Amino acid sequence: MVDAFICPRCHQPLRTEDRFCQQCGLDLAIEATIGELLAEYNLPAGSEVPLEPEILISRLGETLVAQGKISPQQLEIALKYQADQNAQGRLVRLGQALVEFGFLDESSLDEAITLQILQLQQALKRANQELERRVEQRTKELRQALLRVSELNQVKANFIANVSHELRTPLALLRGYLDMMKEGAFGEITDEQAQVLDALLRSATRLEKLIDDLLLFAYAERGELTLTLSKVRLQEIAGQIVESHRYAAQAKGIRLEARIEQDLPSVHCDRERIAWVMSELINNAIKFSSSGGKVSITVYHQQGLITVAVQDQGIGIPAKRLQEIFEPFHQLDGSTTRRYGGTGLGLALATRILEAHGCQLRVESEVGKGSLFEFSLPALEEEHFNGSSR
Ligand SMILES: Nc1ncnc2c1ncn2[C@@H]1O[C@H](COP(=O)(O)OP(=O)(O)OP(=O)(O)O)[C@@H](O)[C@H]1O
Ligand SMILES: [Mg+2]
Known part of the structure; x- marks a missing residue:
């Protein structure tokens, strides 16, 4: 039992x-x-x-009168009696009063109550059926809306991919001719012209990066983000990326500090994509810091994980807006007079790349104090580190 x-x-x-x-x-x-x-x-x-069953019948008296089982006068007498008794502290139910006066026998009372309960049950059943029908209808509508949203997302991703491809070709042509011009293929150029050409080439590089980011985003949205995995020493790529950002940091008056352990095991990852993630994090750290600030990059080994951390002393992010920064094309400063530039794709893509590696981007931030972005990849075991492969 x-x-x-x-x-x-x-x-x-x-x-x-x-x-x-x-x-x-x-x-x-x-x-x-x-x-x-x-x-x-x-x-x-x-x-x-x-x-007691009677508790279910809120208007038992009226029901009995409507069923012709008692007269309105009998109901009045019973109600008055019930009120008197209750006032004296004796709890009397209406049905009981009617039986005590002999207006109704026990079985008729039971019958009336049972009938009412059955009617209540029927009403409840009908209400439930109606509710189920409406839930089903709403679920169907939601499913259709979801389908529509995913179709639109697909259309958006395809559009971005197509436009980016189309932009690439003329841009490649522009860059080709600019390079040739700078090398003097169309005649000698003056120093002034060389400076202009350098500026044009820098702009072309920025456009190329934007197009590459858009393409990467479109692939990620379509679930086509592929990884080329190999054994990688994160400390090496971190060192290279720090160097490539030295000039930008210096130009803004920011101290770039690298604390990179050199004797670290390798990790299994897509070298290019992880380098891209590190670059985005350092780029953000510099972009959202002001002159006199410090940006530090740390790479260390702890509990079987190699962690890359990028810390800045910049503007910081309000706690309640932390989730927003990972949404594509989303920037916290959404005003038309944006101070910082960019398209709002960096962190959205970084999270997708890291997720594809099975890890997450962690963030801690305080407004006015700075931010810390970090991720960890599993260290390869010693035998792999020593050169043998699986
Ligand atoms: N280190 C940081 N400090 C303060 N705010 C940050 C930092 N990193 C990111 N953010 C906030 O998160 C937003 C999204 O960052 P994300 O890197 O995705 O875009 P972006 O840097 O604005 O543009 P893009 O990376 O495409 O050039 C930023 O616009 C900024 O508001
Ligand atoms: Mg960015």
Whole structure:
């Protein structure tokens, strides 16, 4: 016998198939319905409220009159009697009063109550069916809306991929001719012209990066982000990337500090993409810091993981906006007079790349104090580090 099946009135064990308690005859179906109603109206279960079928019938008197079982006058007499008795501290139910006056016999009362309960159950069933129908309808609508959104996302990703491809070709042509011109293929150039050509080439490089980022984003959105995995020494790429950002940091008056452990195990990752992530993080750290600030890059080994951390003393990010920064094309400074430039793709792509590697980008930040972005990749075991491969 399972403990859960105990009669709420006489506390004797029940069998699951019983409708009535074998010991005290309690109607368990009515009891359950009463329980549901108590829960629905947030009433405390237990002895405070007498668990009788009559509690289910809020307007028993009117119902009995409508059914022709009693007259309106008899109802009035019984109600007055009930009120008098209640005032004297004796709790009398209306049905009981009607029976005591002989206006109604027990079985007619039971019949009326049962009928009303059945009607209530029917109404409840109809309401449930209607509710289920509406839930089904809403679910269908939501599924269609979701499908539409994913179709639109696909269209957006395809559009970005196509436009980016189309932009690449003329840009490659421009860069080609600019390079040739700078090398003097079309005649001698003056120093002034060389400076102009350098500026044009820098712009071409920026455009190329933007196009590459857009393409990468489009691939990631279509689930086509592929990784070329190899054994990589993160300390090496970190060192190279720090060097490539030295000039930008210096130009802004920012101290770039690298604390990179050299004797570290390798990791398994896509070298180019992880380098891209590091570059984005350092780029952001410099971009969102002001002159006199410090940006430090740390690479260390702890508990089987190689962690890359980029810390700045820049503007910081409000705690409640931390989630937003990972959304594509989203920048916290959304004003038209944006101070910092960029398209808002860096972190969205960085998270996708890291997720594809099975790791996450962690962030801690405080407004006005600075931010810390870091990620960790599992260190390869010693034998791999020593050169043997799987
Ligand atoms: N180190 C940081 N300090 C303060 N805010 C940051 C930092 N890094 C990112 N953010 C906030 O998160 C937003 C999104 O960053 P994300 O790198 O995705 O875009 P972006 O740098 O604005 O543009 P893009 O990377 O495409 O050039 C930024 O616009 C900025 O508001
Ligand atoms: Mg960025």
